[in-house]
Amino acid sequence: MVKCILNNKIVNCYEAFIHISDLTLLRGYGVFDFFRLVGLEPLYFHDHIERFFHSADALRLKCPVGRKKLISMILELIETNNIRNSGIRIVLTGGASETGYSIGDPSLFVINEPINPLPKDYFANGIKLITHEYSRDLPEVKSINYLMGIYKLPEIKKMGALDLLFHWNGKISEVTRSNFFIVDKDDRLITARHGVLKGINRKHVISMAKERYIVEERDLYLEELAGAKEAFITGTTKKVMPVCQVDDILIGNGKPGPTTVQLQKMYEGYTEEFLKTN
Amino acid sequence: MVKCILNNKIVNCYEAFIHISDLTLLRGYGVFDFFRLVGLEPLYFHDHIERFFHSADALRLKCPVGRKKLISMILELIETNNIRNSGIRIVLTGGASETGYSIGDPSLFVINEPINPLPKDYFANGIKLITHEYSRDLPEVKSINYLMGIYKLPEIKKMGALDLLFHWNGKISEVTRSNFFIVDKDDRLITARHGVLKGINRKHVISMAKERYIVEERDLYLEELAGAKEAFITGTTKKVMPVCQVDDILIGNGKPGPTTVQLQKMYEGYTEEFLKTN
Numbered sequence A, B: 001m002v003k004c005i006l007n008n009k010i011v012n013c014y015e016a017f018i019h020i021s022d023l024t025l026l027r028g029y030g031v032f033d034f035f036r037l038v039g040l041e042p043l044y045f046h047d048h049i050e051r052f053f054h055s056a057d058a059l060r061l062k063c064p065v066g067r068k069k070l071i072s073m074i075l076e077l078i079e080t081n082n083i084r085n086s087g088i089r090i091v092l093t094g095g096a097s098e099t100g101y102s103i104g105d106p107s108l109f110v111i112n113e114p115i116n117p118l119p120k121d122y123f124a125n126g127i128k129l130i131t132h133e134y135s136r137d138l139p140e141v142k143s144i145n146y147l148m149g150i151y152k153l154p155e156i157k158k159m160g161a162l163d164l165l166f167h168w169n170g171k172i173s174e175v176t177r178s179n180f181f182i183v184d185k186d187d188r189l190i191t192a193r194h195g196v197l198k199g200i201n202r203k204h205v206i207s208m209a210k211e212r213y214i215v216e217e218r219d220l221y222l223e224e225l226a227g228a229k230e231a232f233i234t235g236t237t238k239k240v241m242p243v244c245q246v247d248d249i250l251i252g253n254g255k256p257g258p259t260t261v262q263l264q265k266m267y268e269g270y271t272e273e274f275l276k277t278n
Helices: A023-027 A045-058 A067-081 A120-125 A147-151 A153-158 A200-209 A258-277 B023-027 B045-058 B067-081 B120-125 B147-151 B153-158 B200-209 B258-277
Strands: A003-006 A009-012 A017-019 A031-038 A087-092 A108-113 A127-133 A163-168 A171-175 A179-183 A189-191 A215-217 A230-235 A239-246 B003-006 B009-012 B017-019 B031-038 B087-092 B108-113 B127-133 B163-168 B171-175 B179-183 B189-191 B215-217 B230-235 B239-246
Touching (some): A003 A067, A009 A067, A023 B147, A031 A045, A045 A087, A045 A200, A067 A087, A087 B023, A147 A163, A147 B023, A230 A258, A239 A258, B003 B067, B031 B045, B045 B067, B045 B087, B045 B200, B067 B087, B120 B239, B147 B153, B147 B163, B179 B200, B189 B200, B200 B215, B200 B230, B200 B258, B239 B258
Parallel strands (some): A127 A163, A127 A239, A189 A215, B127 B163, B127 B239, B189 B215
Antiparallel strands (some): A003 A009, A003 A108, A163 A171, A171 A179, A179 A230, B003 B009, B031 B087, B163 B171, B230 B239
C-alpha cells in the first residue's frame, strides 16, 4: 500500500483528502515543489526544500511542519514506499478559507509517484517547442497555476511539440515546466535571468557548464533563436534535453549539437558526483 | 447540519473532501461559478448555469451531472439548507490526474455559503481601486485562478482600496472579481468588450441601463479615467457599486454621481421584476 504524507502524518494514499473549503480548490492558490530520486536518493533535496519554503513564504502560506520535520518525514516516506527512481511532490494548499478568498491554515501533502521515463528519442534527437506570448503570474514562485499549459495541450500535441516556449515583450522567458537555454555562435550558453522560475536543474547545469563554457544569464530575445547553434531545456525529468525546433525555426541543423551532447554527458557525471559528496 | 453537493449527492459539508491526486490541487486547473439567493430564490440562475457549463467546456472538463440534474440538486440543496440571502458556489475540479498534468474525471461540488453583506458605506460613498498591469489567463473563462488577486491583498489593504483594476496595453479590462464601467462626459456608460469575464450582473446592468442611457461595449483606455464623470463596478455581491477613486485619481468630485445612484435604484427594481417574471 503506497503511502503519502498528509500534514504531520504518513498515511495511506487512498485516505488522503482535502476539504472542499480549501483555498486551493476554490481559488487555485497554493505552492508545490517536485524532485526525483536516484535509486532511493533524493536529488538536490536541500535546494528543493529551500525553494518550497521560499514559495510558501512568498504566498504567505505557513507550512504546518518546519524544515527539519518535513525532511525527516520525506526520508521516512521514501524508505517506507521503496519506489526506486520515483518522484516526490510536495504541495502546500491555501487552507480552509473563511470567506472563499482568504488564506486559512494550509494543508501539506507529499506524494511519492512513479516517474514514467520520457522517450529516449527526446534525449537523443531533441524535441520541438511552440512559442506562446505569455508571462506566468509571479514567475519566481513555484505556484500551482498551470492553467495555460494544460489548456494548450491539444494544440501542443497537434503541432508535434513537447511544450510551450513563453515570450514576453520580445524576450524569451521559460518553458511551462522547464528552463530554456541557447548556445550562440561563440558557444556561449544563454538563459533568461528575470521573469522565470529559477529551476534547481537550471542552477546545477549552469554551475556545471561554467567549468567549460561561458554562461550568460541575461535578457534573451526572440530574434536570437534564428542565429542559435543549439538550444536545450533543463528540468527535473528533462535533465538536459535538446531542442531542435521552435515553431518553424530549425535550431542549428535540426539535430542536437555537440555542446548539448557534451552537457548531457557531463550532467550524468555531475549528478553522480553530487550525490556522493552531498 | 449544513449540506453541500458532492458529485451526484447531497452530503454533510464536513464529509465533503477531494482526493490529493486531483488536478485542481496539483495544478490549479478548474472552473467555478457563484450566484446569490434573494430570500431563497436564485438570482440569474439560468445564466450562471449556462456560464458554468461554458467554462467547463472551454477547459475540457466533463461535469459528472448534466444541466437538469444539477439544477434540481441545487434547488433541493437550497430548500434543505434554508439559508436566506446566501450564496451558491459551484466548483468543477480537474479530476484525479494520472500523470500529475493530465485531466481526469472531474469532481463537482456545490457549497451554499452565507454572504457577509458588504459595508453600506461602500454602496453609499463608493470605493477605491488600484490599477495593476495584468491580464487574467483565459479571461472569458471563469477559472479558479485568483493567484494575483489574493497575492496582492496586503497591498490593496494598505492602499485603502477594495480591489485591483486590471489594465493591459493601455486598456482597462476588469476588476479581479467584478466588471468596471465609467460614465463619460456625455453620460454614456462605457465598459470593456474584450479580454474580460462576461459578468452576469454586467449583462443585466447593461440591459437595464440601455432603457435610459447609451451603453458602449468597446476598448476602454486608461487615459479615459481622468475625464470620467463617474465610475462603478458590477458583480454578484457588488450589484452596482460606485468607484470614487482609482490610484490617486478622484473620479468626478470623489463622490457617487447621479447616474450611478440612478442605476443603483433601478437595479433594485430590475432584480425584483426579474425574479417575478422568470
